[in-house]
Amino acid sequence: xxxxxxxxxxxxxxxxxxxxxxxxxxxxxxxxxxxxxxxxxxxxxxxxxxxxxxxxxxxxxxxxxxxxxxxxxxxxxxxxxxxxxxxxxxxxxxxxxxxxxxxxxxxxxxxxxxxxxxxxxxxxxxxxxxxxxxxxxxxxxxxxxxxxxxxxxxxxxxxxxxxxxxxxxxxxxxxxxxxxxxxxxxxxxxxxxxxxxxxxxxxxxxxxxxxxxxxxxxxxxxxxxxxxxxxxxxxxxxxxxxxxxxxxxxxxxxxxxxxxxxxxxxxxxxxxxxxxxxxxxxxxxxxxxx
Amino acid sequence: xxxxxxxxxxxxxxxxxxxxxxxxxxxxxxxxxxxxxxxxxxxxxxxxxxxxxxxxxxxxxxxxxxxxxxxxxxxxxxxxxxxxxxxxxxxxxxxxxxxxxxxxxxxxxxxxxxxxxxxxxxxxxxxxxxxxxxxxxxxxxxxxxxxxxxxxxxxxxxxxxxx
Numbered sequence: 001x002x003x004x005x006x007x008x009x010x011x012x013x014x015x016x017x018x019x020x021x022x023x024x025x026x027x028x029x030x031x032x033x034x035x036x037x038x039x040x041x042x043x044x045x046x047x048x049x050x051x052x053x054x055x056x057x058x059x060x061x062x063x064x065x066x067x068x069x070x071x072x073x074x075x076x077x078x079x080x081x082x083x084x085x086x087x088x089x090x091x092x093x094x095x096x097x098x099x100x101x102x103x104x105x106x107x108x109x110x111x112x113x114x115x116x117x118x119x120x121x122x123x124x125x126x127x128x129x130x131x132x133x134x135x136x137x138x139x140x141x142x143x144x145x146x147x148x149x150x151x152x153x154x155x156x157x158x159x160x161x162x163x164x165x166x167x168x169x170x171x172x173x174x175x176x177x178x179x180x181x182x183x184x185x186x187x188x189x190x191x192x193x194x195x196x197x198x199x200x201x202x203x204x205x206x207x208x209x210x211x212x213x214x215x216x217x218x219x220x221x222x223x224x225x226x227x228x229x230x231x232x233x234x235x236x237x238x239x240x241x242x243x244x245x246x247x248x249x250x251x252x253x254x255x256x257x258x259x260x261x262x263x264x265x266x267x268x269x270x271x272x273x274x275x276x277x278x279x280x281x282x283x284x285x286x287x288x289x290x
Numbered sequence: 291x292x293x294x295x296x297x298x299x300x301x302x303x304x305x306x307x308x309x310x311x312x313x314x315x316x317x318x319x320x321x322x323x324x325x326x327x328x329x330x331x332x333x334x335x336x337x338x339x340x341x342x343x344x345x346x347x348x349x350x351x352x353x354x355x356x357x358x359x360x361x362x363x364x365x366x367x368x369x370x371x372x373x374x375x376x377x378x379x380x381x382x383x384x385x386x387x388x389x390x391x392x393x394x395x396x397x398x399x400x401x402x403x404x405x406x407x408x409x410x411x412x413x414x415x416x417x418x419x420x421x422x423x424x425x426x427x428x429x430x431x432x433x434x435x436x437x438x439x440x441x442x443x444x445x446x447x448x449x450x451x452x453x
Contacts, residue, residue, distance in 0.1 A: 006294065006311035006357050029355075036353045037334045039312060049311065051358065077347060101423020102401065104335055106347035107354065189422040190336075 008051040012137045012166060015050055020139060020162035022048040028164045029053075030073040031107035033100060034116040050164075052111075058166060061085055066172030072111035072165045080105065089170055090285060091179030091198055091278075095126030098183060101190060111165040117151045117222075120193040124151070124223040125215035126181040129198030132170050138163035148215070151222045174211075176203040178285030180278045183217070184270050186261075193218045194262040197250070197274035199282040201233060207287055209233045214246070214279070218261075219254040219271050226253040229275060238283045246279055247272035298359040300325065301369025309356040316340045318356035319366060327367035327396045331425070338424035341397040341404075342366050348404035350423075367396035370403055378441040378448075379403060386437035390428035398424050402438045410446055414439060 003024075009015040019026045024047030029035055038044040052058050058071045061082050068085055076096045079085065086093040099108050099122050113123045114134070127147045134150055136143050139162055147168070152158050159165070179200035185191035196217030204210050214229035228249035236242030256267035293308040300323060307322035314333075319325045319342070331339035333352045340351040343365040351366075370377045379402050382388070389395045398421065405412055405420045412420065417438050418431070426434060 004311045006355065008357075031353075032355065032358075033335055033350075033353050036314065036355070040314075040333055049355070051355075053358075075347070100335065101338065102404070102420050103338055103341055103348050103350040103423045104353070106344070106349040189419060 003047060005048045006051065007048065008054045010054050010056075012055055015052060015055060015164060016137060016139055016162055018048065018050050019164065022161075024048070026050055026161065028111075028115070030109040030112040031075060031104075032112070033104050033108045034112055034118075052164065055166070064169075068170040070110060070168045070170070072167055073109045076100075076105035076108045077102075079110075085170075088173055089130055089179060091181040091200065091282065092123070092126045092130050092132070092170065095181035095183075095196070095198065096123045098122045098181075098193075110168055114147065114150055115157050115159065115165065117153070117155050117157055118192075119154055119221055119223065120196065120218040121223070122181070122183055122193055122196055122217070125196045125198035125217040126179065127168065127198075128215035128223055128225050129181070129200040129213045130170055130179050131200065131213060132168050134165045135167045135169065136163050137166045142166070144169070148223065148225045153221045173289075174202045176205070176286045176290050177201065177211075178282050178289055180281035180285060182274045182278045182281070184274060192261065195219055195267050195270040195274055196223075197271065197278045199229075199233075199275065199278040201279070201282045201286050203283065203286045205290070207237050207283075209236055209238070209242075209283070214250070214275060216250060216253060216271050216275070219256040219267050221255075224253050226250060228252065233279060238279060243276050243279070246275050250275035294357050296357055296360050298361065299363045301365060302363075307356070311355070311357060313356040314352050315342070315344075315354040315356050315359055315364075316351035318359065319351060319364075322356075325366050325368050328400075329393055329396060331393065331397075336423075336425070337394070337397070338401060338421075339394050339397040341400040341424065343400060343404050343407075346407075348401055365400070365403075367400055370399055377403065378444050379406070379438065382437040382441040382444070383434070386433045386440065388429060388433040388437040394424060394426045394428075398426065398434055402441070405438070406442050406445060410442060412439070412442060 026048040027046040029051040183193040183196040198215045202211040212230040212233040232245035329339035331337035335353040
């Protein structure tokens with residue numbers, strides 16, 4: 001800790017140069033609600049902290065081409081207060097606002113929640129279901145990656161040491177599209193997901209699902225994008241048959257661990273239940289957005 | 291490693307301190323600025339005893355680096371009262387006996403002030419969820435919630451027209 005340095009670069013290029021040139025481990029700081037805990041416990045011992053929050057555009061939400069661009073370090077509180085975003089992507093907003101307390105919401109960011117790479121991160125299944133992409137800056141320029149390709153395992157990401165996320169893109173919505181996110185915790189607040197489920201659907205004028213994405217959290221080393229769950233929904237009006245197929249596909253996708261928050265059997269069962277419930281909410285919201 | 295010089299605003303007054311890169315804002319408030327009202331409970335963002343308001347946002351000062359305070363405006367528990375006149379929340383905490391050991395109280399008061407700044411007329415449910423990040427092991431929370439809602443009601447009734 002005594003050799004730790006801090007830098008707050010004013011540009012993306014300066015930040016990349018700092019990350020590339022660090023003599024030891026360099027950590028990117030957004031809201032810091034995970035990083036500071038890990039610093040204090042000694043779980044991470046970086047030589048350099050690169051605080052991204054002075055970089056223009058890294059905090060804030062913009063509507064671009066009918067979709068949304070969310071700066072990597074935008075706080076959960078700002079995301080929750082953005083009425084237009086909440087109207088179009090209610091699942092992403094409700095998932096983000098489930099993270100931690102009011103105090104944590106004042107600082108915690110989407111980039112931090114993703115790159116901390118916890119299998120139980122609440123915003124991640126919602127972002128994956130929504131089809132969000134991450135814009136990653138590095139020495140060779142910028143690359144755009146689907147959110148489901150960022151985390152490779154608990155605590156691990158596909159980012160190189162000289163790369164960091166600058167923003168997230170949420171695509172323009174087709175009519176009658178909406179998302180929802182649900183998590184199970186044994187109380188009502190201030191806990192970590194035992195299971196999370198994000199569902200995003202588009203319906204036709206008759207209410208039949210034409211496109212779907214379903215993502216499950218806390219049931220595998222990374223959040224899962226489950227194609228069989230989506231296939232169970234497409235072509236249906238969410239009748240009992242579709243719900244049963246969705247439930248089965250969700251349970252089949254789970255590869256959970258036993259831990260103090262839940263057993264393997266419990267997590268598998270709850271994944272099916274939450275997928276059904278989140279799908280019902282997403283369908284209802286989508287039907288209302290004609 | 292040389293220390294970093296930080297210039298900031300605390301409770302409306304200019305403040306400056308020297309810090310190590312890994313120091314938290316809570317460290318700087320307590321050890322460098324001698325503002326010991328903010329408490330260190332868990333140092334992991336779970337208990338809320340170190341709650342402060344930074345540029346209008348409620349945060350845990352244990353989860354923010356001291357160096358990040360550069361150019362910010364910070365409100366701590368020491369800035370809640372108006373001189374010798376207690377803030378309505380402080381008065382209502384006393385009236386409702388909303389504290390016993392008192393360790394969590396500064397964090398609750400700052401968090402409750404942030405709530406009422408944001409929403410002058412919270413429901414009981416809203417107040418409970420807003421304060422879910424503040425832990426109290428003495429009161430069982432009911433007296434705290436009653437004090438917050440009573441203070442909110444008094445502040446609404448007492449607010450001059452048009453404010």
